[in-house]
Amino acid sequence: MNPPFRSSVPLEDQIAAETEGGRDALRIWREIWRNMTGEQRIEKAFRLTEEVRQVMRAGIRSRHPHASEDEIQLLYVNQLLAAHGTSLEEIRTKQKEEQSR
Structure with a gap:
């Protein structure tokens, strides 16, 4: 069995490349990220992880309301x-x- 195709281009770049606004947003995000301290990056990563958990749980609740x-x-x-x-x-x-x- 062949492994799934994996592009060398990061997924966020693939998505952002679809529109000019997406490319601009990704450029701005990367600039913000580069200017963050290590501590700020870790804090942001933890916050984003928690947000993803909440979204996942909300999706599960909507599919299994009882x-x-x-x-x-x-x-x-x-x-x-x-x-x-x-x-x-x-x-x-x-x-x-x-x-x-």
Whole structure:
């Protein structure tokens, strides 16, 4: 099986290249980023990560409006793990196999 095609051009550049406004926004963002201190970059990364988590959870809630918070958490974790090619069930199965050795 062939690995998926990966462009050498970063995704944000591909998206930004579609419009002049996108190219301008990316240029400005990169200038702002270059002028940030390391501490500011880390703080921004943590804030953006938290915003992504909130958006992911909101999406899960909209698709599963009757799910409990525990169910939302389980779906969220599985969504994160799926991005890495695994699932909570697969991890638990591997753990059981290792414990039985």
